[in-house]
Amino acid sequence: MTTAAPRSPAVATRPPAGVRRPSLLRLTAVESRKLVDTRAGFWLLLSIGLLAAALVAVMLIWAPAAERTLGNLFTATLLPVGVLLPVLGILSVTGEWSQRTALGTFALVPRRERVIGAKLLAVVLAALASVLVSLALAAGGAFVADATGTADVWRTEPALFWHAAVLQVAGVLMGAAFGLLLSHTPLAIVTYLVLPIVWSTLGATISALRGPAGWLDTALTMEPLYTAGVSGEQWARLGVSLLVWLVAPMAAGLLRTLRREVS
Amino acid sequence: MIEVEGLTKRYGRHTVVDDVTFRCEPGTVTGFLGPNGAGKSTTMRMICGLTPPSAGRATVAGRPYRDLPNPGREIGVLLDASAQHVGRTGREVLAVAAQTMGVAPGRVPDTLGRVGLNPTAAGRRVRAYSLGMRQRLGLAYALLGDPRGLILDEPANGLDPEGIFWMRGLLRDFADRGGTVLLSSHLLREVEAVADRLVVIGGGRVVAQGDRDDLLSGAGTLVRARDPDALRAALGAAGLDATGGTDGGLLVAAPAGVVGQAAADAGVALTELRPAGSGGLEQIFLALTAGTSVQEAVR
Numbered sequence: 119m120t121t122a123a124p125r126s127p128a129v130a131t132r133p134p135a136g137v138r139r140p141s142l143l144r145l146t147a148v149e150s151r152k153l154v155d156t157r158a159g160f161w162l163l164l165s166i167g168l169l170a171a172a173l174v175a176v177m178l179i180w181a182p183a184a185e186r187t188l189g190n191l192f193t194a195t196l197l198p199v200g201v202l203l204p205v206l207g208i209l210s211v212t213g214e215w216s217q218r219t220a221l222g223t224f225a226l227v228p229r230r231e232r233v234i235g236a237k238l239l240a241v242v243l244a245a246l247a248s249v250l251v252s253l254a255l256a257a258g259g260a261f262v263a264d265a266t267g268t269a270d271v272w273r274t275e276p277a278l279f280w281h282a283a284v285l286q287v288a289g290v291l292m293g294a295a296f297g298l299l300l301s302h303t304p305l306a307i308v309t310y311l312v313l314p315i316v317w318s319t320l321g322a323t324i325s326a327l328r329g330p331a332g333w334l335d336t337a338l339t340m341e342p343l344y345t346a347g348v349s350g351e352q353w354a355r356l357g358v359s360l361l362v363w364l365v366a367p368m369a370a371g372l373l374r375t376l377r378r379e380v381s
Numbered sequence: 382m383i384e385v386e387g388l389t390k391r392y393g394r395h396t397v398v399d400d401v402t403f404r405c406e407p408g409t410v411t412g413f414l415g416p417n418g419a420g421k422s423t424t425m426r427m428i429c430g431l432t433p434p435s436a437g438r439a440t441v442a443g444r445p446y447r448d449l450p451n452p453g454r455e456i457g458v459l460l461d462a463s464a465q466h467v468g469r470t471g472r473e474v475l476a477v478a479a480q481t482m483g484v485a486p487g488r489v490p491d492t493l494g495r496v497g498l499n500p501t502a503a504g505r506r507v508r509a510y511s512l513g514m515r516q517r518l519g520l521a522y523a524l525l526g527d528p529r530g531l532i533l534d535e536p537a538n539g540l541d542p543e544g545i546f547w548m549r550g551l552l553r554d555f556a557d558r559g560g561t562v563l564l565s566s567h568l569l570r571e572v573e574a575v576a577d578r579l580v581v582i583g584g585g586r587v588v589a590q591g592d593r594d595d596l597l598s599g600a601g602t603l604v605r606a607r608d609p610d611a612l613r614a615a616l617g618a619a620g621l622d623a624t625g626g627t628d629g630g631l632l633v634a635a636p637a638g639v640v641g642q643a644a645a646d647a648g649v650a651l652t653e654l655r656p657a658g659s660g661g662l663e664q665i666f667l668a669l670t671a672g673t674s675v676q677e678a679v680r
Contacts, residue, residue, distance in 0.1 A: 139450035140481055148481050155477070156468035218464035221431065222522060225458040226481050228430045228447040380431040381422075 140227065145236035146243070153210055153240060162209065163244075166202045170195035170252055174259040186263035189274035192256035193344050196282055199248050200289050204310055207241045207293025211371075212303040220380050230376050234298070241294055245286040253279065275346035285343040288356075292336070292364045298371025301378075314363075333358045382407050382530045382561035383428065383456075387437035390423050390585075398423050399585040400437070405563050405578075407529070410556045412576030412593070413565040420585040421565040422460065425534050428563075429458055441530065453482040456530040457523030462515040462539070467508035471498055471518050474507065475525055482526045489525070496521040497547065512539025520548070530561040537571050549575040602637045605630040605653035606644065615647030616640070632657055 140148075153159050173194045178186060211234075214220040227233050264271045293310060300306040314337050321331025321338075332338055332355060339359040342352040383405040390398040398420040405411045415421050426432040428439040430446035438445065442455050449455055465474055475489045493503045496517040502510075510518065516539050523531055531552070537545045552575055556562050566572045572579065579596055581589040589596060604623075606612035609631070616623045616633060621643060623631040630653060633640050637654055644651050 138483070140483060144483065145481070148477060151477060151480065155473050156466060158468055213466070217466040217468075218461065219466050221460055221464040222458075222478070223481075224431060225429055225460070226453045226478060228449065228452060377433070379426070379433070381426060 139229075142232065142236060142239070145227065145232060146239045149210065149233075149236045149240035150243060152213075153206065153244060156213075158213075159206075159209065162202065162206055166199050166206075166248060167251055169198040169202070170248075170255050173198060174255045178259050178262055183263075183266075183268050186259070186266075186268045187271050187274065188256055188260040189278055189346070191259040191263070192252055192274070192278065192282070195252040195255055196285060196344060199252060200286060203241075203245055203248060203286055203290040204293025204296075205307060206244060207290040207295075208297040208306045208310060209303065210237050210241050211294055211297030212301055212306055215301045216303050224380050231372070234372060234375060238291065238294055241290045242287050245290040246283060248286055249279065249283045252282065277346040277348075281343045281346065281348060285340060288340070288360055288364060291368070292360075295364055295368035295371055298375050299367045300371075301375070334362055335359065336363050383411075383439070383441055383532070383563055385424070385428060385437070385439045388424055388427050388434050388439055389436040390420070390427060390432065391435045397585050398427070398434075401582065401585070401587050402437075403580045403587065403590055405530070405561050407561050408556055408559050409577040410552055410562040410564065410575050411578045411580060412572030413563060413580050413582065414569060414572055415565075415567065415582035417567050419567075419582045421567075421582060422534050424582070425460060425532055425563075425565060428532060429460065431460070451482060451526075453478065453526035453528065454484075455526075455528055456532060457526060457528040459516075459519040459523045459531075459533045459536055461534065462512065462519040462536075465507045465515065465518065468506060470504055470506050471510065471514075471521075472503040474518060475503075475521055478522055478525055484526055488527075492521045492525050495524065496551075497544075513541060513544055516540055517544075520551075529559070531555065531563070533562070533564040535565055535567070537566060537568075545571065601632050601634040601657045602640045603630045603632055603653065603655055603657040604637075604640050604644070604651060606649050606651050608649065611647070611649045612644060612651075615644050615649045618647060619643035 154163060174191050177191050177194050181190070214223055223233055224230055260271045293306075296306045296310045297303075300309060314335065317331065317335045318337050321327045321335050336359045339352070339355045342348045343356070348356075385401055385403050388398055388401045389396065401420070401424055403411070413421055413424070423432060427434045428441065428446060429452075440446075441449060441452070446452060446456075452458075469477070472489060472493065475492060476486060478484075479486055479489055490500070490503070493500075498514065498517055498521065502514060507515065507518070516536055520533070520536060523533065533552075537548060540548060552562050552564065556577070564572065564576075573593065576593055579590060579593050580587060604612065604616075612631060613623060616631070619639075619642075621633050621635050621640065623633045625631060637656060641651065641654055644654075
């Protein structure tokens with residue numbers, strides 16, 4: 119600190135360094151890092167893990183012995199994780215606007231679609247990782263159940279796991295889509311949580327809406343993903359509902375984010 | 382290095398930036414001067430591809446900013462020191478930027494040291510930073526990619542006098558080594574000490590630009606008389622425009638000889654007659670931008 123720094127070389131004579139643009143892989147690594155390097159992000163991820171662990175514990179203590187199977191333990195963790203993952207998706211996008219870091223981010227990577235692509239990849243990876251965490255926690259619980267005398271603990275259908283992956287990835291992407299569209303954290307979270315509830319209530323009370331709700335209410339269309347058996351029609355219903363609640367807001371949000379002014 | 386051609390930004394019927402044209406050459410510091418709301422920040426955001434222009438174009442190193450493959454390695458940008466995630470530490474802010482640009486992580490502590498943020502400060506979250514510390518962090522963010530140019534919006538805001546002096550030295554050194562600097566300010570004094578060139582903007586339009594020394598010497602003549610009203614009348618009779626100075630003298634956009642002759646012809650005794658110097662530039666700055674400031678206040 120006390121010694122004088124050597125005089126730096128001339129600025130302009132140096133050949134333009136680093137003309138290569140950052141790869142999508144690099145940007146995805148950066149966006150993944152940004153999910154965990156703030157206190158809010160860290161605690162959100164930690165609470166997702168802790169909630170999943172807590173549910174396994176609850177199942178082990180209070181569920182009837184016959185129900186403490188790997189599949190049941192795994193399914194139990196999906197719901198709390200599935201509620202919080204979309205919040206992660208929302209925050210990953212809206213944080214740039216609420217904290218105004220978009221100014222620096224887009225100054226370094228002016229091709230905004232690349233940043234958004236990296237963000238989507240990062241949250242999808244987080245969702246897939248959450249399925250692995252669910253699986254690990256459920257397996258841990260199954261060990262305990264096995265030791266305490268539950269029969270057939272380990273028998274499960276593999277379809278259950280990749281259905282869960284579809285469920286969590288769709289959820290986190292829906293969150294990101296709402297974040298892109300509304301770019302305001304509380305607004306996006308409230309809208310994301312309240313809209314489906316409104317839909318479900320309307321669908322349940324107004325008989326004319328009951329038919330469409332089966333195709334448009336994600337709470338209904340995603341339900342089969344908690345099981346190992348999803349029929350062709352159930353996939354179709356899921357696809358239609360995701361078109362409305364994921365693809366449409368994502369496309370509109372993408373357009374908005376690419377065009378909007380950053381200040 | 383930075384070229385701006387006819388940049389214009391309209392919001393509805395309101396024109397914020399109106400046909401702004403200037404260029405910044407390597408080895409120079411360009412001061413971008415104007416009162417608050419004159420359109421400085423909007424112009425800078427348009428240069429950096431963050432605000433789409435209504436008309437005109439801007440290039441950095443010969444290309445539109447959005448076509449630069451890795452802009453952080455070409456041009457360092459500091460547009461708003463408070464636009465940082467308050468939950469990240471200063472070190473983490475730079476580490477994320479370094480990873481994005483593909484800069485060696487070892488440059489992070491070096492750059493933090495260069496802007497005067499010690500390891501203790503670097504380990505604190507930005508929430509706890511003063512505005513001056515945020516400016517230093519923002520400058521580190523701009524310098525991190527070892528760029529050949531810098532675009533800085535009001536970088537002296539929040540710095541103490543010692544910090545402003547330090548920043549001047551850093552920018553002067555950067556330009557002297559062949560770098561290009563564009564920095565904005567609403568304070569003439571702040572920019573005058575470091576800039577080679579000045580671009581003065583008011584109400585969205587460029588009202589004066591050129592070499593600082595030319596602008597300073599071309600600022601006209603300061604004249605003072607025991608009877609200001611007689612002087613005013615004499616100058617008016619000679620067809621010379623005069624504006625009131627800050628200290629009771631009159632500023633005339635004409636050489637001292639012409640002004641003196643006009644006064645002698647009318648028999649007005651002068652108490653002072655000299656080239657206006659920097660006080661004149663300030664006068665130009667105030668006069669050219671006064672109307673727009675008022676508009677800003679009324680709007």
